[in-house]
Amino acid sequence: MFKAIADYFKEIYQTIRGLLVxxxxxxxxxxxxxxxxxxxxxxxxxDTLQMFERFRGEVVLLHNEDNEHRCTxxxxxxxxxxxxxxxxxxxxxxxxxxxxxxxxxxxxxxxxSMCTMCNLCILACPTDAIKMGHNFEHAVFDxxxxxxxxxxxGSRLEKGVEE
Amino acid sequence: xxDFTPLVQxxxxxxSAHFSPGVATxxxxxxxxxxxxxxxxxxxxxLVYVERRICAFFQLRLGPNRVGWxxxxxxxxxxxxxxxxxxxxVNKADKLxxxxxxxxxxxxxxxxxxxxxxARGLQAFDINIGLLFIIAISSIGVVGILLAGxxxxxxxxxxxAMRSGAQIVSxxxxxxxxxxxxxxxxxxLQLSGIIESQANGWWIFKGHFPAIAAFFLYITASIxxxxxxxxxxxxxxxxxxxxxxxxxSGLKFAFFFLAEFVNxxxxxxxxxxxxxxxxxxFHIGDWEAFNRxxxxxPPIIWFFIKVAAIIFLMMWFKxxxxxxxxxxxxHLEWKYLMPLNLMNxxxxxxxxxxxxxx
Numbered sequence: 001m002f003k004a005i006a007d008y009f010k011e012i013y014q015t016i017r018g019l020l021v022x023x024x025x026x027x028x029x030x031x032x033x034x035x036x037x038x039x040x041x042x043x044x045x046x047d048t049l050q051m052f053e054r055f056r057g058e059v060v061l062l063h064n065e066d067n068e069h070r071c072t073x074x075x076x077x078x079x080x081x082x083x084x085x086x087x088x089x090x091x092x093x094x095x096x097x098x099x100x101x102x103x104x105x106x107x108x109x110x111x112x113s114m115c116t117m118c119n120l121c122i123l124a125c126p127t128d129a130i131k132m133g134h135n136f137e138h139a140v141f142d143x144x145x146x147x148x149x150x151x152x153x154g155s156r157l158e159k160g161v162e163e
Numbered sequence: 164x165x166d167f168t169p170l171v172q173x174x175x176x177x178x179s180a181h182f183s184p185g186v187a188t189x190x191x192x193x194x195x196x197x198x199x200x201x202x203x204x205x206x207x208x209x210l211v212y213v214e215r216r217i218c219a220f221f222q223l224r225l226g227p228n229r230v231g232w233x234x235x236x237x238x239x240x241x242x243x244x245x246x247x248x249x250x251x252x253v254n255k256a257d258k259l260x261x262x263x264x265x266x267x268x269x270x271x272x273x274x275x276x277x278x279x280x281x282a283r284g285l286q287a288f289d290i291n292i293g294l295l296f297i298i299a300i301s302s303i304g305v306v307g308i309l310l311a312g313x314x315x316x317x318x319x320x321x322x323x324a325m326r327s328g329a330q331i332v333s334x335x336x337x338x339x340x341x342x343x344x345x346x347x348x349x350x351x352l353q354l355s356g357i358i359e360s361q362a363n364g365w366w367i368f369k370g371h372f373p374a375i376a377a378f379f380l381y382i383t384a385s386i387x388x389x390x391x392x393x394x395x396x397x398x399x400x401x402x403x404x405x406x407x408x409x410x411x412s413g414l415k416f417a418f419f420f421l422a423e424f425v426n427x428x429x430x431x432x433x434x435x436x437x438x439x440x441x442x443x444x445f446h447i448g449d450w451e452a453f454n455r456x457x458x459x460x461p462p463i464i465w466f467f468i469k470v471a472a473i474i475f476l477m478m479w480f481k482x483x484x485x486x487x488x489x490x491x492x493x494h495l496e497w498k499y500l501m502p503l504n505l506m507n508x509x510x511x512x513x514x515x516x517x518x519x520x521x
Contacts, residue, residue: 012499019484026221026483033220041225 051134056117059086059110060133061150068158069151070129073105080124085114105151112138113146127161165461168284195287203273206428207421208238214424214478221482248413253316256410260314265411265418268307272422274300275429280354282442282463293354294346297433298339301388304426305331308390308397308407311419315410323406326489327397330387333496334394337384340504344377344511345370345437358441365440371519373511378438380504385434386477387492389426393484394492427474435469442466 029036040049051057063069073090087109095102122130130150140146174194178187212227212235219226227234252261278293280286290296305328312324348370349357360366367374387394398406408419435441442462446454487495 012503022483023479026479029223030217030220030479033223036223037225038223039225041228 051136055134055136056119056132057136058112058117058133058138059115059121059130059150061108061130063152063155064158067152067155069105069155070127070158070161071105071108071151072127072129072157072162073103074126076124076126077121077130080120082118082120083114083116085111086121087111104157108150110148110150111146112148113143166283171284199273199276199287203269203276203421203425207424208242210424210428210474211241211420212238213474217475217478218482221479242417245413245417250413250415251410253410255316257314257316260310261410262415264307264311264314265415265422266307267310268304268422269418271300271304271307272425272429274303276425278354279429279432280358280436280441281466282461285463286355289353289355291351291353291356294342294352294357294433294437297429298335298342301426301429302331302335304422307422311411312407315407317410319403319405320407320409323397323399323403323409327390327407329489330390330394330396330492333493334384334387334500337380337496337500337504338388340501340508341377341381341384342433342437344373344504344508347508347511347515348374349437354436354441357437358443361440361443364446365438365443367438370511371514373507373514374438376503376507377511378434380500380507381434381438382430382473382476382480384496384500385430386480387496389423389430391423391427391477392481393486395481395486396489396492399486427477428470431470431473431477432466434473435466439469439473441469 042049061069061071073088075088075090078084078086078088087107088105089107089109090103091106092101093104094100117132119132122132138146175187175191178190181187182190215237216226216234227237230236230240252258275297277287278290278296280289308327308331309324312320312322312327315321345357345366346352348366349360351357351360361369367378370377390397396406397403398408403409408416411419442465444454444457444460444462444465446457
């Protein structure tokens with residue numbers, strides 16, 4: 001019987017201790033509330049906003065200064081995409097240097113409206129031509145504007161990618 | 164600012180000199196009603212803003228900070244929005260009870276407010292059973308909640324109302340018992356008398372351990388009585404959409420919302436009055452200079468500082484602890500709070516009998 005009473009008070013003591021630990025955590029939060037605010041005042045800090053490294057906003061095809069990309073048109077990303085948001089249109093063209101016919105990228109069509117940012121296309125790409133961009137302001141007035149062509153006009157394949 | 168008796172007396176004299184006694188009394192009543200209604204509305208607006216802001220800081224967010232300086236006019240804008248909204252009535256609701264419920268809740272909240280002493284001489288209704296009156300009137304609120312839940316003709320509202328009934332009936336016992344523990348010390352139920360008895364020190368210091376225990380038991384039980392988190396089962400958003408006021412919109416919803424926050428103020432004010440000396444300044448023994456400085460701060464400021472501190476404590480509870488389940492709630496009351504309260508009461512009785520308090 002005495003043990004039951006002792007257990008009763010022990011339980012109360014442990015409960016109060018547990019509650020105080022919780023209050024300590026939130027108390028620490030409010031004491032540092034001014035310095036450690038996690039939320040950002042978005043439209044105000046638009047110019048200085050830094051997105052996180054791993055943030056997935058949209059698929060981008062990387063181009064260097066000479067307007068060259070690394071996409072060989074192999075369609076691995078198109079195959080990897082679970083919801084068909086990537087369409088690779090390619091053609092066999094004559095290479096101006098070697099004179100041989102070769103598979104080349106014509107148009108990289110990307111349907112942003114269907115993309116779920118699953119990152120599978122980036123993992124599938126053998127030449128690291130595409131990457132997840134950080135832009136998240138995708139609102140447009142017409143649905144057709146969400147279908148994008150990622151390779152810039154006149155862009156070519158970067159040298160040395162296929163070797 | 165220090166003593167409101169002359170001001171009240173001056174108004175009384177002015178009115179009785181210019182009007183017949185009946186008219187003078189009527190004007191006085193109207194004045195008191197207007198002041199309390201204005202106070203009720205302003206209090207609600209301020210508390211909603213403070214609650215949202217403090218909650219945000221606890222969760223490392225910013226909270227409302229757009230309308231006015233630091234978002235101070237956010238609640239005013241919300242109030243205007245609520246006033247302009249369409250009051251929707253459910254098709255098969257019990258119209259009379261549906262419209263009556265918000266008024267019963269507001270009535271209960273306002274009536275409790277009327278007996279609170281804000282400063283010396285600043286009390287609308289000083290009756291000799293003040294504490295009993297508060298305990299009695301504050302349970303009228305549950306009638307409003309039950310009516311709201313029943314008349315809405317909505318299963319979520321009904322579940323919320325029934326939970327609220329079970330909760331308030333249980334926790335009222337603990338509120339009453341913890342206040343009785345303090346009445347043993349004060350020797351009176353009159354609120355102004357309770358404050359006068361703390362002129363040489365607050366009861367929480369003079370009453371040793373039982374007073375401190377009574378304070379925490381009171382705060383726990385009264386948070387449950389006013390349906391605030393962690394005991395907000397009657398309106399548990401994640402389970403019952405909004406509980407008993409699911410079907411209310413516009414101004415009627417605002418009444419529920421306002422009453423909830425004013426009840427929070429009332430509970431804090433009773434705690435401040437009974438445990439922390441109401442508007443009495445903080446004094447330490449015979450430190451003359453220190454006591455003088457403390458006396459310099461007006462009593463009304465003291466009262467609101469204490470109330471604000473207790474409200475902050477209640478907000479801290481709400482934004483730290485998770486919501487209890489209904490069986491855990493009743494378990495807590497009947498197996499823990501109630502026996503502890505009774506033990507505390509006996510301990511306090513022994514203490515008072517032996518004269519061990521200051």
